[in-house]
Amino acid sequence: MSEKKRSLNITNVLGAVLIIVLVALSVLLGVYIQQNTTLQNKDNQIASLQNQLATPKLVSIGLNYTDNRSDANAPFLHITGYVVNVGSAKANNCTIHVNAVQNGNVTALDTSATITSLDAGAYETIDLQFPYTGQALVAYTSYLAWTN
Numbered sequence: 001m002s003e004k005k006r007s008l009n010i011t012n013v014l015g016a017v018l019i020i021v022l023v024a025l026s027v028l029l030g031v032y033i034q035q036n037t038t039l040q041n042k043d044n045q046i047a048s049l050q051n052q053l054a055t056p057k058l059v060s061i062g063l064n065y066t067d068n069r070s071d072a073n074a075p076f077l078h079i080t081g082y083v084v085n086v087g088s089a090k091a092n093n094c095t096i097h098v099n100a101v102q103n104g105n106v107t108a109l110d111t112s113a114t115i116t117s118l119d120a121g122a123y124e125t126i127d128l129q130f131p132y133t134g135q136a137l138v139a140y141t142s143y144l145a146w147t148n
Contacts, residue, residue, distance in 0.1 A: 056091030056120065058144040059084050063126065067137045076131040077109060077140060083126055085118035091146040092117045098130055100140035108132040109140070118146075 063081035077100055085091045094117060100109035113128050 057087035084123040102135045
């Protein structure tokens, strides 16, 4: 019976060693996967930052809005100033979107106008007229849009 005990003990020891090896391999695989995921996330963050750094960004400088009602039958909102691309890439499909309201929160303008594409660091002079009908404007806003 001692040989059976010895072979059982060797089998038990080999089984325990196999379980320990499998657990160790599982832990190492988990660590590898975690590190790989972390590296992929960092690579994605770096790529995102590089994309942000190489993008256009339009800003308006000195925009003046004048509600021109010199002809009561043909009033218009006159916008003058500058649009500058302060980004590091060309801005394409540039537009200025204009919203204006009259007394009683009545929308008089909700429109846009195209601005030429702007290289990084370039600017464009704005001198636009947006005709509308009705009463004088009480508020107006604009924002710029573009694509890469």
